[in-house]
């Protein structure tokens with residue numbers, strides 16, 4: 001295990017040097033909110049922000065993405081034949097991604113990169129990306145990541161883990177991609193590895209202990225899917241939901257999309273756009289039938305997918321990393337932590 005010391009006085013120089021190789025993404029303030037965005041040539045990641053309203057999932061899965069194009073001009077060879085547009089697979093680095101968001105990428109990968117099917121758009125972007133994480137020294141009140149198999153210093157899915165020690169970072173090198181990023185940025189400050197790892201371990205334990213939101217998940221696996229599906233609490237759970245979809249858009253593990261074609265003049269393009277299982281139109285069939293036409297069915301779908309279907313299908317934990325964004329942003333205070341608790345303890349009436 002290699003640890004590098006990065007003096008904060010050297011930070012902007014290294015970031016500027018890394019721009020020669022990478023497209024950089026990081027947390028920035030936009031309309032008074034902290035979001036992950038591509039950094040312009042004079043912009044630097046705002047590493048102090050712990051409250052990014054959106055995760056960096058759009059780096060791999062843009063909110064709107066052109067996936068196919070075709071010419072409708074019959075004088076052109078191959079007209080009316082859909083083709084993939086040029087895709088950008090130049091190296092990119094996400095600076096300051098939170099450990100739970102990096103784990104979320106690994107959960108999403110289970111859906112986009114399977115033995116049967118490889119989503120080339122997502123996978124190519126994933127392979128081009130280096131994830132430079134920033135440990136969370138002071139978790140927010142809504143952070144329950146330790147209950148969901150992640151944590152403020154978790155390393156899964158990261159290439160580098162930066163730990164903020166006021167005037168410098170300790171950078172834990174986790175993969176060859178992480179090492180390449182440090183080389184490209186010219187970060188090579190030496191650190192006493194054993195002492196650094198001990199410091200990081202102490203900070204990790206303190207940060208984990210600061211998370212007071214603990215959510216039981218131990219019985220979800222053994223619960224009957226049909227019992228949970230038919231449980232009476234979904235009506236109450238869904239009552240106040242206004243189907244705004246906020247919880248799905250801010251969620252780093254939500255991946256639903258819709259496909260739309262747009263034609264302009266003699267060219268046509270096919271796009272995929274983020275969509276939401278909370279929207280009634282999401283499951284509307286061409287026939288007019290809607291298998292999830294009722295609000296309760298949609299709310300149940302979201303939580304059953306996160307906490308039961310995904311767990312049963314992959315046996316790799318829940319499809320939630322405990323980032324707390326949906327808890328903070330739901331306008332009617334629907335809280336996945338209490339729903340998880342209810343599901344985990346549910347016993348059907350005999």
Ligand code: SF4
Pocket residue numbers: 240241242243244245246247248278329330331332333334
């Ligand atoms: S954010 Fe809240 S109100 Fe909006 S769809 Fe999600 S659960 Fe419903």
Ligand code: SF4
Pocket residue numbers: 247250251252253254306319320321322323324325326327336
């Ligand atoms: S379900 Fe909520 S808490 Fe869980 S990962 Fe998604 S936004 Fe975060």
